[in-house]
Amino acid sequence: MSTRPALRRLLAAFCLGGLAGISLAQPSPARQQELIHLVRQDCGSCHGMTLQGGLGPALLPSTLADKPAESLVATIVYGRPGTAMPPWQRFLAEDEAQWIVGRLLEGFPK
């Protein structure tokens, strides 16, 4: 792994944390694997396994780039009432949702 993606990730995490005003806690590596599985499989049932969209919109760097990260985090945690996007707070802590948004913005891991 080169240092650039790592640096970018760090920067993204920093910016996100700064924006949302929350801690920078990273999920453990094992938990990260669970989160990746959750996003690909269970978010994937609406957003597509490749996240190119389905009933819900695409969650790709190109489609999310100009949306404020904190509002994306809030969408994941609280859902969007009146739409099919459910709240995930029962299953995701806020910093986990933040971590997910960080990964979505840079291209979600396989």
Added chain:
Amino acid sequence: MKTVLHLLWLIAAALLLSACAGSLQREGGSAVQLRGTGDLGLVIERASGHVTLVNTSTREAYARVGGLGDLSHASVVYSRDARYAYVFGRDGGLSKIDLLEARIVKRVIQSGNAIGGSISQDGRIVVAQNYTPGGIKAFDAETLELLAEVPAEYAPGKFSKVVGLADVPGNRFAYALFDGGEIWVSDFSDPKKPLTQRFPAGQQPYDGLVTPNGRHYLAGLFGEDGIAMLDLWQPELGARKILEKYGKGEEKLPVFKMPHLRGWSMAAGRAWLPAIGRHDVLMADADTWRERGRVAVKGQPVFVMASPDGRQIWVNFAFPDNGWVQVIDTLSGKVVQTLQPGKAVLHMEFTPRGEAVWISARDDNRVLIYDTRTFRQLGSLTAEAPSGIFFTSRAARIGF
């Protein structure tokens, strides 16, 4: 020396020939055994772009076919001779698979984002339903050549995701517009010039079904409590709402996965349907369409499937209750069995006459086979992240 070489060649050739004959070949071989397809089917392996071909008599996999693209949310319809499976992939791929030769005979990329398809009453037209660009596309079932498309433009410049596509008698197709809130019926009597009728349905239809006799089209609504129903024998009456306000104004529970509807909902004179945002299966009288009650279940129902004889309803659930399967007895209207077949149960399929049900457990990489009378496990097979299971008995059913 020369004759010895010659002999060796002969032996080698004979060995090769006998290895080829007698059985179906894996991964696109060409030796075909003379047999029917009535007990065959396939399992979608969603993550790897493969399907596993299965035999429901021996309860075994007999071949695997790859190269099918993104198969998350893939669905399948069968040619009327039940030899060919049309696989609709998420990435818009439409592949025609020969179950006997175990190979892809045709494949086209028909759109950017598809969620399923259907085949006409006469078996000549295969139709795909698409999210983007929203609409349906009709193909020649033989060649997969494009015949016509109907863009789901419900208002000038506004296109809707299409859901719930089902074949209905008269070479017509009924479907619903998630964003447009309508049911459309397109008549493909002239396959290159479809004629479409539109019916206001309600807020955010998420899937649809046609009853096994082809008469009623039902679209489940996400944006409101109720189901839109169109009587295809009297379309001039328009779509009306049934099971309205089943939520009684109570706050909805979150829905982590959309339910799926198909014609398997009808059993014992009733329609058995998933509620949205309630952990209930709703029952409607199949004559009057009035509510006949509801059955409390473990989670948000996804598939609510009647066994072929209509005696049982098998139910699986959305995340996080997707490890459970429950069975309702249609006579008593009660849950009679609760099973834990495996992690992330995505789909169920009954064998043609219903003595067994096959269940896919995605996160266990297994398909489990249960006896529907004793609920004992009869067997299992491995598959990579299995999702949909489709048996050829669908070939002869309206709405499958």
